Amino acid sequence: MPGTTLPPFPDDVRTHPLLIIDFERIKAGDREEIDTLWKAATSLGFWYLKNHGADEEVNGMFDMGAETMALPLEERMKFEQGDDGRSFGYKKAGANAVDPSGQTLDTVEFINVSKDDALAYPEVAHRTYPSTVNARMESTIAPFIRKALEVNYTFLEIFNERLGLPEGTLARLHDLAEHSGSESRCTRNPPMPGKMSAERAALGAHTDFGSLSFLHNRLGGLQVLPPGHEQWSYVKPLPGHAICNIGDALSLFSGGILQSNIHRVVPPPGAQAEYERWSLVFFIRPGNSKILRALVEDSPIIADAVKKRPGQNFETGSTAAEWFARRIRNQRIKNRTGPETWYASRGTEHTPTVI
Numbered sequence: 001m002p003g004t005t006l007p008p009f010p011d012d013v014r015t016h017p018l019l020i021i022d023f024e025r026i027k028a029g030d031r032e033e034i035d036t037l038w039k040a041a042t043s044l045g046f047w048y049l050k051n052h053g054a055d056e057e058v059n060g061m062f063d064m065g066a067e068t069m070a071l072p073l074e075e076r077m078k079f080e081q082g083d084d085g086r087s088f089g090y091k092k093a094g095a096n097a098v099d100p101s102g103q104t105l106d107t108v109e110f111i112n113v114s115k116d117d118a119l120a121y122p123e124v125a126h127r128t129y130p131s132t133v134n135a136r137m138e139s140t141i142a143p144f145i146r147k148a149l150e151v152n153y154t155f156l157e158i159f160n161e162r163l164g165l166p167e168g169t170l171a172r173l174h175d176l177a178e179h180s181g182s183e184s185r186c187t188r189n190p191p192m193p194g195k196m197s198a199e200r201a202a203l204g205a206h207t208d209f210g211s212l213s214f215l216h217n218r219l220g221g222l223q224v225l226p227p228g229h230e231q232w233s234y235v236k237p238l239p240g241h242a243i244c245n246i247g248d249a250l251s252l253f254s255g256g257i258l259q260s261n262i263h264r265v266v267p268p269p270g271a272q273a274e275y276e277r278w279s280l281v282f283f284i285r286p287g288n289s290k291i292l293r294a295l296v297e298d299s300p301i302i303a304d305a306v307k308k309r310p311g312q313n314f315e316t317g318s319t320a321a322e323w324f325a326r327r328i329r330n331q332r333i334k335n336r337t338g339p340e341t342w343y344a345s346r347g348t349e350h351t352p353t354v355i
């Protein structure tokens, strides 16, 4: 957290390098930088982002997270997301399964704030939040969300062009005026030194539900399973760099050209394990009514990609709202009937598209 000196990320753990993208160069239309972004988005689907200009808002969001987690649990529980497939609100630690067995539970708690609630405040679009969230809705949360949207819409415009889609197609699928599952998430994972091995997931293996994630963390713990690998690798946090990744919705819209890669969170490595781990994400997700399917009629490039992957299903028959609700509902341990509940919470991770 701000003001704390954290031990460095150890140099003796398996780490996967990510390409570094400079947001200033992307905004300036630098072709070389856009080529590098395209390479990252279509291979691992993860990249570092520097010069994103959101540092101040990110620090404010971490303060909001600390203030919220300092509220009595009883108070936080008044705003719990519940078992009906709703994402917005507070999620207590241990509410979710992390694997099919249902024997182990997640250890993270987080506070999710809807983009619609933050931008409509003081009007309520979906739900109400703890006092600590309300106090910072206009000064911290809405500014952070606006910055994150600027970054994400910039990427969407580039992907739109590279995918050969008619101008504005991806922007319309993420129409700011339509209610959506887009949200900010501030997560706390308590330190549990020595109690768990690195194989004990704090947040189970998953692909992100939405289109793009704009992530900020300070301590290690995030791991990716790159296509073709059998072992998990850490993603090393780099000061001043966000980590961006593609989620299921963009992977589906693009017929698998954009890669939604599996990842998880384990306790921080080495001496970092002694510390509380915080992370902050903004997830941009399609408008609630949008159907998750490959945009084959809109782009010959996407039609071609789908033809090349005959074993894969890019027709979910599901709206964005239904897709997210299904996944969230089936992660909740209260809804578990057996391993099938875990499998029903899955996204595109069983159909990797990068060989």
Ligand SMILES: O=C(O)CCC(=O)C(=O)O
Pocket (backbone or CB within 6 Å): 185, 187, 203, 208, 215, 217, 221, 222, 263, 264, 265, 278, 279, 280, 281
């Ligand atoms: O905490 C992190 O570093 C990643 C979190 C994550 O993957 C998520 O919230 O979907």
Ligand SMILES: [Fe+2]
Pocket (backbone or CB within 6 Å): 206, 207, 208, 263
């Ligand atoms: Fe994630």
